[in-house]
Amino acid sequence: MPTFKVDPMSRIEGHLNITCEIEKKPELGNEYFVTESRASATMFRGFEIFLNGRDPRDAILITQRICGVCPNPHAMASTLALDDAFDAIPPPAAILIRNIVDSTYYLYDHLIHFYLLIGPELGVLMGPDRGAPIIPPVLGNEGIKQGIGSHYYECARVQRKVNEVVALWGGKFPHIASYYPGGVLVEPTLERVADSIATLIYAWEFIALTHIEDIKNLIEANERLKEVTEAVLGARVGLEDIGVGNGNFLCFGMLPQPWNYESDWLDTSRRVNSIIKAGTWKADIGKRPLDENKITEDVKYSFYDVPDGLHPWDGQTIPNRQKPDAYSWTKAPRYDDEVYEVGPLARMLITQGLEWRVPRIHPVTGEDYGDFVYTVKNPKGSVLDRVVARAATVMICANAAFDFLKELIHMGNGVSNINLKPVPKEAQGRGLWEAPRGALSHWIKIRDYKIAHYQAVVPGTWNWSPRDSKDRPGPGEAAIQCGTTWIPTLNVPQIANALYPGWGDTVADALTKLNPKFANLNMEKTEAEEYINATIPLLIVRSFDPCLACGVHLITPKHRTHVFEVSHGLSSFI
Amino acid sequence: MDIIKVFAEAKDYVHINWLLAGGCTGCSVSFAQTVEPDIIRVLTSIIAGNSGLPITLPDWWYVVHPASGSLGTELIEDWIKHSGPGKKIFILEGVMQQEGFCDFGGRDIREWVKESAEAADHLIAFGSCSAFGGIPHAKGNVTGAMSLQNFLREVDMSDEAERVINLPRCPGHPDSLVQTLVSLIQGVEPELDGYNRPLAFYGRHIHNEQCPYRPFYDRGIFANFGQSVQGCRFRLGCKGPITWADCPTRKWNKGRAFCIDTGICIGCSEPAWPDGEFSPFYVELSSLPTVLSIPAETWGTAFVGAAGATIAIHAIHKALTKKKKEEGKE
Secondary structure, eight states, X not given: OOEEEEOSOOSSBSOOEEEEEEEEEGGGTTEEEEEEEEEEOOBOOOHHHHHTTSOTTHHHHHHGGGOSSSHHHHHHHHHHHHHHHHTOOOOHHHHHHHHHHHXXXXXXXXXXXXXXXXXXXXXXXHOSSSSSOSOOOOOHHHHTTSGGGHHHHHHHHHHHHHHHHHHHHHSSSSSOOOEETTEESSOOOXXXXXXXXXXXXXXXXXXXXXXHHHHHHHHXXXXXXXXXXXXXXXXXXXXXXXXXXXXXXXXXXEOOOSTTIIIIIISTTTOOSSSEEEEEEETTTEEEOOOGGGEEEEOTTBSBOSOTTBOTTTOOOOBOTTOTTOOBSSOEEEETTBOOBOSHHHHHHHHHTTEEEEOOBOTTTOOBXXXXXXXXXXXXXXXXXXXXXHHHHHHHHHHHXXXXXHHHHHHXXXXXXXXXXXXXXXXXXXXXXXXXXXXXXXXXXXXXXXXXXXXXXXXXHHHTOOOOTTOOOOHHHXXXXXXXXXXXXXXXXXXXXXXSTTHHHHHHHHHHTTOGGGGGTTEEEOTTSOEEEOHHHHHHHHHTOOBGGGTOOOOOGGGOOOOOOOOTTOOOOO | OOHHHHHHHHOOOBEEEEEEXXXXXXXXXXXXXXXXXXXXXXXXXXXXXXXXXXXXXXXXXXXXXXXXXHHHHHHHHHHHHOOSSSOEEEEEESBXXXXXXXXXXXXXXXXXHHHHHHHOSEEXXXXXXXXXXXXXXXTTOOSOOBOHHHHHHHTTOHHHHHHEEEEOTXXXXXXXXXXXHHHHHTTOOOOBOTTSOBHHHHSSBIIIIIOTTHHHHHTTOBOBTTTBSSSBGGGGTOOGGGOBOOHHHHOBTTTTBOHHHHSOOXXXXXXXXXXXXXXXXXXXXXXXXXXXXXXXXTSOHHHHHHHHHHHHHHHHHHHHHHHHHHHHHO
16 A cells, blocks of 8 residues: 655644555545554653752743743643642632733634644635635735735734733743742733733734634635535545544643632532633533543553553653554553543533534624634534634633733732742642643652652643554544545645636745745655645644644554664653 | 845845754744744745745744645755855754654754754854753753754864854744844854853843842842742842843843743853753852852952842841731731
């Protein structure tokens, strides 16, 4: 069977390559489809090792550097773990400030994913006439600001504006300086609140009036895609049919309300009053409460000589590169001994179920632009549902940021921002939060005032985990080989012309204007020297918005070819 | 100075190859926060790479580049081979490591970096990882994490190592990169300090020359955990007294704030960071700035003595007011 490889992958965080085995399906227009895939990320720094022996408070600043795209959630999970270990419940103003920082941070993160990372491919699918598609092929600094490039341009501005608000409360972005066990170090002043509101209005308007409309246009364009696939493949294949998951979703919740913080938020089996709720979702039975004791990590195919099924509290990391059958530096996190997908779709399913409704009421003028409403197209997960879930989350976060800011105004100047506790001699703590890419947990043990054990179970390990003790693949791996990953032999402009006559010529012109080689965008050669188009597997991978610095390493046993030299003492993959 | 105008006049476009080694992408994200000019202006007006989409991008910059896979590696190879007009600038983000910890396009990143460094007219280490080793070279470093300069020396490329311009901080400050690019395009080599850092960004001491909270220090008014947010952050562990960078005056994210406004400085621009005197972050420096590399002619022993005295006076004052407060409660 032919194979092809995409290495490296741009527009994701970090280093990833994918290899796919493909096969012609006579029942689907005799076109190529992926039958097996492996995704491999190879970058290791050893964060958990250099945390050992340090002052526990250092963790808040150091773990942010695991990932410069999602530093805030790492700061948050780390701070929550230290709140727990220090036995320091933050005062309401501190909870609000943390929420303001993280909800505004989410706006930057999800918006750049849609416009700058996955956007260029989605823009081709959306075609020339749907308002302002995402692809900005018009070159030059004037062209970029108008017409079909303008939303890309606007997004680059908006992400910068929202990060100004993160900086107001965090000192700078990336890598903030204001979180501390038991609260925050930044002073809650009305000046900061006013400045934040003034800066965020522009972002709110972009999200409500431009981004949500772009999403609606994408959903509409998806119907056109299905018409084309019906003509070519004899089956309607839309974005809701590709990158299909297994229907199990897990979310830790985020943005807690300051009231009932102890009973609702600290008890992770509740978390029903937070803006994003915690729990699990199964396509057949719906929502269940979260039980953090059910989190375990398998290592059957991971390079570690430790027992399967350990909870992160007891997690051990004794590396063994020679371990038979192992193929990954990532452990395989499982929940209740099952495979779970984490990320934006998990957040929306657990918070709102299958029918989503997010208000669009202007936070200053009060004008109602109508709710954003969406019914989940594929309850098992798909490229489309993941993309739309991000947009819904962004709208929720934009609304929430204003609510938190307004609540802080009511508290007035000079309220307490910290419940200060000394560094404990012996303690342990855990922090469960949602990074944009999914459920994130930090687990710390303190001995003799120093960090003795630090484990971070990150979204990348959930979504890109290797096979587990029962040989079940992780969610990302399964999504690429779910059966509908079409590998056309037509190139990107040809596909675009099939979607909208003439559109491919426009795309080709823009692509090749500066460099003729861009006619081959996303084209790879199989071992049989045949050119194939790898756009759809790239779309699937990007629909998870993978963050490799946070920890991915996945190769199927069949293709165990990766060489990874390791010195002793290597104990985890972050 | 109108940076855009300068670039427009230069016309000698630069070709940029921006690689990620053992990094977190934070420096790329930080670069995207540039304000004047903004990132789109930088990419459309300044950099004319060989890419066509979505705007004039660097020849290679993994974060937003349209190309993946074999086209991606081909573009980097083209950059390495390129000998036409325009300068070639190599930007490295992330730390260099021993073999086997970072693969890219089917090869170890070390090979790409060697070839890129050799081909480049200018080398820039953006962010503390590539400049000095950063967080990954902290105690417990098991991957042999090191700076770009140390890596180049290790592989017998000392000449290239000497040419590296270090732009540390975690993440790198977007202004430091944009303005360094401006001077290089203009044919002006920035003046560097002993660690190859441009003096324009790292030539001034945080605590002694710029910090807006310095007057509090001089008056002995200190922020204390849980007691007061007002005052100098020295007692919270601020490493401003041993750090050289222009954060207090340049600030971050459109000049909105810098770390000390909302917490402490952890000294991320310094070679020894995050260990040595910089650790632990939230413990106050054990000695006053006598051991620092402060020019003696500026800050003599008399000053240090005076500062020590103000701290002592402050401590007594604090104890007294605390006692008064407690008495008041009774």
